[in-house]
Amino acid sequence: xxxxxxxxxxxxxxxxxxxxxxxxxxxxxxxxxxxxxxxxxxxxxxxxxxxxxxxxxxxxxxxxxxxxxxxxxxxxxxxxxxxxxxxxxxxxxxxxxxxxxxxxxxxxxxxxxxxxxxxxxxxxxxxxxxxxxxxxxxxxxxxxxxxxxxxxxxxxxxxxxxxxxxxxxxxxxxxxxxxxxxxxxxxxxxxxxxxxxxxxxxxxxxxxxxxxxxxxxxxxxxxxxxxxxxxxxxxxxxxxxxxxxxxxxxxxxxxxxxxxxxxxxxxxxxxxxxxxxxxxxxxxxxxxxxxxxxxxxxxxxxxxxxxxxxxxxxxxxxxxxxxxxxxxxxxxxxxxxxxxxxxxxxxxxxxxxxxxxxxxxx
Ligand SMILES: NC(=O)c1ccc[n+]([C@@H]2O[C@H](COP(=O)([O-])OP(=O)(O)OC[C@H]3O[C@@H](n4cnc5c(N)ncnc54)[C@H](O)[C@@H]3O)[C@@H](O)[C@H]2O)c1
Numbered sequence: 001x002x003x004x005x006x007x008x009x010x011x012x013x014x015x016x017x018x019x020x021x022x023x024x025x026x027x028x029x030x031x032x033x034x035x036x037x038x039x040x041x042x043x044x045x046x047x048x049x050x051x052x053x054x055x056x057x058x059x060x061x062x063x064x065x066x067x068x069x070x071x072x073x074x075x076x077x078x079x080x081x082x083x084x085x086x087x088x089x090x091x092x093x094x095x096x097x098x099x100x101x102x103x104x105x106x107x108x109x110x111x112x113x114x115x116x117x118x119x120x121x122x123x124x125x126x127x128x129x130x131x132x133x134x135x136x137x138x139x140x141x142x143x144x145x146x147x148x149x150x151x152x153x154x155x156x157x158x159x160x161x162x163x164x165x166x167x168x169x170x171x172x173x174x175x176x177x178x179x180x181x182x183x184x185x186x187x188x189x190x191x192x193x194x195x196x197x198x199x200x201x202x203x204x205x206x207x208x209x210x211x212x213x214x215x216x217x218x219x220x221x222x223x224x225x226x227x228x229x230x231x232x233x234x235x236x237x238x239x240x241x242x243x244x245x246x247x248x249x250x251x252x253x254x255x256x257x258x259x260x261x262x263x264x265x266x267x268x269x270x271x272x273x274x275x276x277x278x279x280x281x282x283x284x285x286x287x288x289x290x291x292x293x294x295x296x297x298x299x300x301x302x303x304x305x306x307x308x309x310x311x312x313x314x315x316x317x318x319x320x321x322x323x324x325x326x327x328x329x330x331x332x333x334x335x336x337x338x339x340x341x342x343x344x345x346x347x348x349x350x351x352x353x354x355x356x357x358x359x360x361x362x
Pocket of ligand 1: 008009010011012013014015033034035036040065082083084085086087105106107134135190300
């Protein structure tokens with residue numbers, strides 16, 4: 001069963017997602033939404049000309065200014081949101097209110113008030129699937145790490161680990177007002193979430209978090225010293241007392257680890273070492289598996305195709321639905337808990353914070 005889908009955002013990074021949608025088996029592109037309607041039509045026309053078999057005939061004409069307008073003209077069950085970060089929450093609320101299963105690229109919200117508005121809208125339509133898009137958990141390297149953390153043939157009982165994320169990302173060349181450098185707290189929500197989402201996807205939420213942020217100003221990278229935008233560290237404590245340490249920066253002096261990061265995990269039965277797509281499983285002094293797998297696909301189109309297929313499957317059959325919705329929203333909770341901890345200099349009880357954000361009975 002194909003899930004008829006409206007796609008929000010047609011240009012820039014969003015345009016690549018439109019390619020992911022077209023390639024995906026399970027979602028059927030019905031219409032696009034973009035505030036820059038004419039420019040978006042042109043972008044879709046170019047895509048249509050390059051890949052004539054990907055979209056339905058005349059698709060380039062199906063670009064509208066709002067989700068409601070698109071839905072008035074085309075039937076749909078789902079919506080993918082790839083507009084700028086500052087409008088995510090209002091678009092998610094609109095999409096849910098119109099009865100659409102919704103996947104919105106991270107961060108789904110930039111403040112606790114925005115997150116609560118989404119929870120309210122979802123509370124009114126709980127049958128709809130709501131997902132925070134996290135494209136970096138889907139590639140084969142990320143999937144292999146998750147398998148070794150979850151399956152009996154992996155590391156066994158988890159004893160501890162760490163992740164280092166280190167890139168030199170020049171945001172000064174991008175739009176003058178890219179939210180990642182002017183909105184407080186976006187290091188955890190838009191950079192660290194790429195790695196820590198993979199941890200939440202495999203091991204769930206920790207019980208406590210203690211975090212701090214870097215104070216970094218480097219105009220050549222676009223870093224203006226806005227709180228919580230450049231880098232940070234977090235110690236995650238799981239229920240069993242096991243700790244996981246994270247340190248990351250998007251404003252580094254080099255780029256040795258990139259978006260996937262460098263990871264180690266210790267377990268009763270084995271240890272994992274991962275650098276990007278290179279993963280090794282150690283057991284009793286031996287390397288028992290050593291693999292080089294596809295890490296992030298160029299342009300992330302393949303990563304998103306896989307993500308969209310999982311979204312479609314969850315809607316059509318229910319497969320993975322609870323995990324997909326639960327763990328991706330939990331990643332938002334964990335990232336915001338990191339911000340709360342760093343702001344207040346406190347150790348945050350993650351379950352209590354989650355209940356505060358969702359309210360009772362969600
Ligand atoms: N997960 C990742 O790997 C990753 C990578 C890059 C960007 N992103 C995220 O993707 C999102 C989009 O990034 P971008 O660089 O493509 O942004 P962008 O500013 O280029 O906007 C994307 C598109 O949305 C349109 N748009 C703007 N406001 C809109 C609105 N109110 N309704 C409908 N359409 C609207 C724009 O015209 C544009 O076509 C951001 O949230 C960004 O953080 C994620």
